[in-house]
Amino acid sequence: MAKTMWNTVVAVGAAAVFTTMAAAPAGAAEGGASFSRVSLNSGKPIVIGVQEEVEVTGSFRMTTTRKFDYGPVVYPYRGRLDGGDALWNSITTTDCHPVAKGVCDFKEWLTIDPRHVDFGNEDAGTWRTAARIFYVGDDYDFDDMNIPVQVQRATRVTVNAAPEPVVIGKTLTVTGKVTRANWDTHTYQGYGGRTVSLQFKADGASSYTTVKKVTSSSTGALKTTVKAAESGTWRWNYYGNSTSGAKASTGDHVVVWSGVRVMHAAR
Structure with a gap:
């Protein structure tokens, strides 16, 4: 400069x-x-x-x-x-x-x-x-x-998976947002039209696996649904391009349970 x-x-x-x-x-x-x-x-x-x-x-x-x-x-x-x-x-x-x-x-x-x-x-x-x-x-x-x-330009990615906990086989909704640094306004703004990978790491696993890919809305919003199969951590991962940096969100851990409550009779 x-x-x-x-x-x-x-x-x-x-x-x-x-x-x-x-x-x-x-x-x-x-x-x-x-x-x-x-x-x-x-x-x-x-x-x-x-x-x-x-x-x-x-x-x-x-x-x-x-x-x-x-x-x-x-x-x-x-x-x-x-x-x-x-x-x-x-x-x-x-x-x-x-x-x-x-x-x-x-x-x-x-x-x-x-x-x-x-x-x-x-x-x-x-x-x-x-x-x-x-x-x-x-x-x-x-x-x-x-x-x-x-x-x-640096990017930021957020994530939220709900409900927490979730019953096995039920629907889990994963949302988030991808934003990008605007060097003219010195703010982060929604980055639309980006292909972002939804990734999952099961409890005990050492790495994330891509489950599906989602395109961000015009405001950078991300949203999709998956079936809850096992407990683990969800994140969004944007791989960047020639003018925008790669960035993965932090992970959101979700406990998946059977939904069966065991009742013990009073003695």
Whole structure:
């Protein structure tokens, strides 16, 4: 979101440097470094809610024989390498961990704040990974690492199974709702038309099994019925898409009983 926002690059033990993403200086030369072993968020999608700042971990190796002013960093970007959009509010980068002459390993911590004025729903989707270094003087190196990064709006899913307890063979109604982060309004709103799996885990089982799939209403509501067969836990599971994160609800445990009450005669 370096479109217009201030960014912070901090090397451990060094002073903070404030800069904005902008085109490289006129007349500057590009090149001189190579990047490898690049990882952002361990290759997983970056899922962002509406209030909390998200911290993304990264790591990479840089090879160069040149002295540099600050950085290096890796980050999600769109558009031009040297003047497009960069998706970060701040980056903390460690000092060089030397591997060989001119070869350093780095770790970094990149933050994204969904409350920033430049951050909105249009930022969901596929980004690319850039690596950047500025040398002493005006020279620089920007590299496209050819690594896609998915940035997703967080989802929430709720569940309720009733009645509780339920007689074996009777109808159990399972409801819930799937909502998605709206980065423009900073609220969660109903996410309609989503295919969500109803899953069940019997008492004593170690994993959930999908029972059926349901499409959410225009308001994100979920509702279906099943026959009660055994005691266990019910949940809804949404698997996400390119712009929305995957999310499973918490489980709702339901006791299934025979419905037969044993009466003991008074003695």
